[in-house]
Amino acid sequence: MSVLELRSVSKVHGRGAAEVQALRDVSLTVAAGEMVAVMGPSGSGKSSLLTIAGTLEEPTSGVVLVNGEDTLRMSPGAKSRIRRRAIGYVFQDFNLLPGLTAAENVSLPLELDGTSMRKAHLAALKALEELGLADRARHFPDQMSGGERQRVAIARAVVGERTLLLADEPSGALDSVNGESVMRLIHSYCKRGVAAVVVTHDAQLASWADRIVFLRDGRFVDQTAAPAGPESLLEQSS
Numbered sequence: 001m002s003v004l005e006l007r008s009v010s011k012v013h014g015r016g017a018a019e020v021q022a023l024r025d026v027s028l029t030v031a032a033g034e035m036v037a038v039m040g041p042s043g044s045g046k047s048s049l050l051t052i053a054g055t056l057e058e059p060t061s062g063v064v065l066v067n068g069e070d071t072l073r074m075s076p077g078a079k080s081r082i083r084r085r086a087i088g089y090v091f092q093d094f095n096l097l098p099g100l101t102a103a104e105n106v107s108l109p110l111e112l113d114g115t116s117m118r119k120a121h122l123a124a125l126k127a128l129e130e131l132g133l134a135d136r137a138r139h140f141p142d143q144m145s146g147g148e149r150q151r152v153a154i155a156r157a158v159v160g161e162r163t164l165l166l167a168d169e170p171s172g173a174l175d176s177v178n179g180e181s182v183m184r185l186i187h188s189y190c191k192r193g194v195a196a197v198v199v200t201h202d203a204q205l206a207s208w209a210d211r212i213v214f215l216r217d218g219r220f221v222d223q224t225a226a227p228a229g230p231e232s233l234l235e236q237s238s
C-alpha cells in the first residue's frame with residue numbers, strides 16, 4: 001500500500017479575475033521507503049502540492065489518500081489525528097519554537113498526541129542522539145547553527161514513527177554542506193520506511209531521491225527514475 005496517493009489533483013486558488021490554477025490534474029504515488037524530489041520554477045505549484053498532500057488544504061478536485069485512507073472523506077477529528085500521527089512537515093525556515101530547547105521541540109508533537117512527558121522526552125533524546133545532536137538537547141534554537149536547527153526540525157517531523165515526511169525546500173536556507181546533510185538524513189529515514197516528498201531547487205540535492213518529478217505551470221512535465229546527472233536536471237528545471 002502506498003503512503004501517499006494523489007489522483008488527478010487540481011487546485012484553483014482565489015476566485016473570478018484573481019483565480020490562479022496552481023495544480024492541474026496531478027497524480028503521484030509514493031510508497032513506504034521511497035524518497036521523491038519535486039523540482040520546478042517558482043510558482044509552478046510545488047508548495048501547493050505539499051500542503052494538499054499534508055491535508056492542510058483541500059484540492060479543488062481529485063483524491064488524496066494517506067496510508068490508504070481518503071482524507072477528503074474523513075471527519076475533522078480523524079483528519080487532525082492523521083496530521084498528528086502520520087504526517088511530518090519540514091520548512092525552509094525550520095519553524096522551531098524559540099522558547100523551547102531542541103529536546104522540547106522534538107518531544108512536543110508526541111506530548112500533543114498524548115504521550116507522557118517522560119516518554120516523549122526519552123524519545124526526543126534518542127532521536128537527537130541518532131542525529132549526532134545529543135549535546136545540543138538542552139540548547140535553544142538561537143544557540144544552534146542553521147544546519148543543526150534543520151536536523152532538529154527533521155527529527156521533530158519523524159518522531160513517533162510518522163510515515164510521511166513533507167519537506168518544502170528544507171535546504172533553502174543552508175549552505176551546500178548542510179543542505180547535503182539534510183538530504184542524506186531524509187534519505188536515511190526513507191531507508192527505514194518513511195515516505196518523503198522533498199521540494200528542492202538544487203539538482204545535485206535532488207539526486208538523493210529515488211525519483212524526481214518536475215512541475216511546470218501546475219502540471220507534471222517529466223519524471224526520471226534514475227537521476228541522469230546534475231547538468232541535465234538543471235536544464236529541465238530552469
Ligand code: ADP
Pocket residue numbers: 013014020021022040041042043044045046047048049
Ligand atoms: P511554488 O511553491 O512552486 O513556488 P505555489 O504552490 O506556492 O508554487 O504557487 C503556485 C501558484 O499558486 C502561484 O501562482 C501562486 O501565486 C498561487 N498561490 C499559491 N497559494 C495561493 C493562495 N493561498 N492564494 C492565491 N494564490 C496562491
Ligand code: MG
Pocket residue numbers: 046047048168
Ligand atoms: Mg513554494
